[in-house]
Amino acid sequence: MPTSLRFARASARTQQSRNIIAAIAGLALSAVTSVAAAQDKPPLKLGALMDMTGVYADTSGPGSEVAAKMAIEDFGGEVLGRKIQAVFVDHLNKPDLAASQAREMIENQGVEAIVDFAGSATGLAIIEVAKARNKIVIVNSAGSMRITNEACTPYTVHYTWDTFSQANVTGLATVRKGLDSWFFLAVDYAFGQELERDTAAVVQKSGGNVMGSVKHPLNTSDFSSFLLQAQSSKAKVVGLANAGNDAITAIKQATEFGLTQGGQQRLSPLLAFITDIDSIGLDIGQGLLVTESWYWDLNDETRAFTKRFRERTQRAPTSVQAGLYSSLTHYLKAVKAAGTTDSAAVIAKMKEMPINDMYAKGGRIREDGRMLHDMYLFEVKKPSESKGRWDVYKLLDTVSGEQAFQPIETSRCPLVKK
Known part of the structure; x- marks a missing residue:
């Protein structure tokens, strides 16, 4: 073979190798750039205003903090390439303090949504702060009917129970x-x-x-x-x-x-x-x-959640704590589906998507913000019927969400079309 031909083929192979190396380097650089970009994104911050030491501490309190952390971990810890962070604060059952804390969270800490807040007075104060700033609030512990009547907002969800x-x-x-x-x-x-x-x-x-x-x-x-x-x-x-x-x-x-x-x-x-x-x-x-609204021993799913919860707390979850886990998970699913944290887009997805998890089956959020789900009448067991400390209820009846909650026709929420 002529020397010139051998030289040409060798040069071609060399160039091909260089192209492959360049492509690999480009892919590696792209991957590094993508990771760096994801790491540069600010975290998605969620606020939890709780009664950590007062009269509602057993119902929500530290147990609700555990439930929120479990929801974030089970979701994978991030959404839309952003790490999920929860900010937990004790509102001490003081409405003025709760309102101030909510403003601080939203305006200075960049919180996108607020959850929990035991106590109707504190809840209503927080809702007003969030309403003025177009932020989502998910009520799990408070039960006042004002939340889905006169005080309803486009961004409020009343999730677990009400009076x-x-x-x-x-x-x-x-x-x-x-x-x-x-x-x-x-x-x-x-x-x-x-x-x-x-x-x-x-x-x-x-x-x-x-x-x-x-x-x-x-x-x-x-x-x-x-x-x-x-x-x-x-x-x-x-x-x-x-x-x-x-x-x-x-x-x-x-x-x-x-x-x-x-x-x-x-x-x-x-x-x-x-x-x-x-x-x-x-x-x-x-x-x-x-x-x-929920009990830990209803089915295999509720028992599995309770097993993991008790490993962390040595206690069974309350219905409020289970509801917080469910509502926070539903919010994160809606953020992922919407592709944004914009409140209007996320709340639209929350109302569009059904809720099927260990807390509720076929749950849905109405236009007034009320989440419809089954409610239960229980009878407290005799000591001889109980197998342990938290084995306390016998199920007597199940009432559907449509029957359990205030009919939409009688709602006093300004958002409800008459």
């Missing part, structure tokens, strides 16, 4: 079980009055009777006279339109009076969580009728 569903489900499901006569012990301020009014209305609408009611002062230590009136009414159900220490004191004293002895009368706290039952104990709490 209407608590009253409605308890009244509807008990009457369906033949417990069709009621007497109310109500704390003497707006909260108790609303719970009594709403529950009485659904009892009567369902074909039951209200045998009477009595009001008691907030934080009273002596329920004897009120319980005697309830006992003499011979109503099948004594509804406790109160919460916290008032409900716990009334339940303990009702047991001492023998009000529920023999099963002639049943007690139903209209707002109670698994942590309240744990505090009371099954010796006293057995037979109570309780409405909740």
Whole structure:
């Protein structure tokens, strides 16, 4: 072969090798550039305003912080190439402080959405701050109906429970079980009055009777006279339109009076969580009728989530904590689907996408921000029926979201088309 031809072929092979090396180098540089670009993106910050030390600490508090961290980890820790960071703050149940903290999070820390906030007064204060700045808020712990009525906003989601569903489900499901006569012990301020009014209305609408009611002062230590009136009414159900220490004191004293002895009368706290039952104990709490939005022992999915949660906390999750995990996951899925953190685009996806997870099946977010999902009536177990500390409920009835929550036709939300 002529020397010139061999030289030409060698030169061609050399050039080809150089082209391959250049291509590989280009790909490597592109990959490095992409990684660097992703690392340069600011994190997606989410704010969680919680009651970490006060009256709602067991219901939400540190357990909600764990649930939020689990949701972020399970999602993969990032979305749209941005690391997900959660900022946790204790609002101390002070509305003014909560509003100030929300402003600080949004304006100075770049928080895109705020979740949790136990307590309706703090929740409503935070909603107003977020509304003025077009930021999404997801309510898990607060129950005021104002959140999806007069105070509703285009960016607010009410996810777990509210006072209407608590009253409605308890009244509807008990009457369906033949417990069709009621007497109310109500704390003497707006909260108790609303719970009594709403529950009485659904009892009567369902074909039951209200045998009477009595009001008691907030934080009273002596329920004897009120319980005697309830006992003499011979109503099948004594509804406790109160919460916290008032409900716990009334339940303990009702047991001492023998009000529920023999099963002639049943007690139903209209707002109670698994942590309240744990505090009371099954010796006293057995037979109570309780409405909740979720329970850890409903199915394999709820039990699997609870197993992981208990490994971190040594406690079973409350319905509020499970709801926080679900709502935060739903928000992150909507961000991914929208391809942006813009509030209008994300909330549109949140309302468009169904919710199917360990918290809810076939859940959906309505135009007023209410997330519709099943609610449950439980009976508290006898000690002999329980297999352990958190094994406290027997399922009596399931009420669909369409039946459980306020009908959209009666909504007072300005966003709802009439």
